[in-house]
Amino acid sequence: MSEFNLHTPVCDLLGCAHPVLLAGMGGVARSDLVAAVAEAGGYGVLGMVRESPELITQEVAAIRSLTNHPFAVNLIPAATEARLLDAELGTCFDLAVPALCFFWDVVPEAVARAKKAGVLVLHQVGSLAAAKAAEAAGADVVIVQGVEAGGHVHGTVGALVLVEQVARAVSIPVIASGGFATGAGLVAAMALGAEGIHCGTAFLATAESFAHDDHKARILAAMAEDTVFTDAFALNWPPNSPVRVIRNSVTDALGHDLMGHHPDRLPHEVIAQDGGKPLLKFSTDSPLRTTTGDLEALAAYAGQGVALINDLPRAAERLAAILAEAQIALARMNRLTHAKPGAME
Structure with a gap:
């Protein structure tokens, strides 16, 4: 069976091989997980929400000791005290972090400051209005979060509608988030107009995740x-x-x-x-x-x-499974669309 090309333009922008992003989960997406996803060809996002400049420095150094691949640091300007946010941003710029991922309300000043420093900006949003605001502020990529997502959710619309709605309305790359945990989900997201998926739960349930074993066990059971x-x-x-x-x-x-x-x-x-x-x-x-x-x-x-997660592999194995499942889903679609009228599959 010939393989379908899953490399999308956003991969070239981010510097990764595959259009699968690790969600920058606070506390959970630490250096081990970020580096593991990046080394496997995905895109790692370090969860440093309201963390100290010292921890950011430590975690970025740890990532760079494990991989040479690019990554992003996740911050939340709208939910971070101004002085701490200033220190976090300054630390990221001093460390020459290649990209920042913002979430919650769009804060144009934070986006502008990152762009002025030459940093790539990804922005996670939960509505069409927020997606347009992120684009207007200068974001390079918009991550569109459906209400199915775990953790903090900043919208009320399901991903099936919201991703396509945003993809029709903005000119920057769209990444789908919220309930995407398998290769079939990746194919569905691409059909909606996204160039990749943003996975939290799927990578939380991996060996490298900093989540407690109790949290991981509950995911497998849920x-x-x-x-x-x-x-x-x-x-x-x-x-x-x-x-x-x-x-x-x-x-x-x-x-x-x-x-x-x-x-x-x-x-x-x-x-x-x-x-x-x-x-x-x-x-x-x-x-x-x-x-x-x-x-x-x-x-x-x-x-x-979570309904689609039933094992606890290493992050590289999770990513490989997503890519293999995507190939199967695309092959299945190819067979269906090429079936003769009335033919039995």
Whole structure:
């Protein structure tokens, strides 16, 4: 069987071989995972949301000790205190990071500062309006997140509609995000007008991910209907910031009241620790390798694509499986479109 070419123009822009991006998951997408994805031909994004300049420096050095391939650093200007954001950006520029990936509200000043420093800018958005704003601000790539996504979700529209809608409206490359975890998903995204996919849950469930083993085990056990959309995990983030997580004792106790939880009205109860830092019930913190305490009550982020994840391979194996599945999906489509009318497949 001849192979189909999966290399898209955005691969040349980013400097990767395959159009599969690692989501810059805070806490989870650390240097080991970023380097593993990059070495396998994908595109790694380092999750450094509201982290110190010292940790950014440490993690970037670790990536560069493991791979020579380009990568991005994920920051969230709209949810980061101004002085910390200034320090994070300055550190990334000093380190000559090749690209930055922004998320949440478009902050044109942050995009402009990155572009002035000669840095490639990817921007994750959750609506058509935000995609247009990112393009107008100077972003080079827009990552379009459907409501199926795990973690923080900044929109309400499913990826099937939103990705095609944005692809029709912007001139910069579009990457699809939210529920994309397999090769068939990659093919579907490309059919909608995207040039690649952005995967969180699929790479969280890998050996190199910095997520706690308990979080990974829950992903393997979960189905799509086990994920819930809620703003209950609101501490440490701006109000009205919903997330998708695997249901747990916290969400079960809420019953049908999954929305409308303002951080100012939530209790501050310490339930876990990470590196000496107390973690609160209802916080945005997820369980990491270094976390101890009541792991079950913490936010176990996962998208609806969790239904398609049933193993815990190394990141390179996950990427290889996605690419192999894409070839199978394309071959199947090729057979269907070339079938004679009335012929049996």
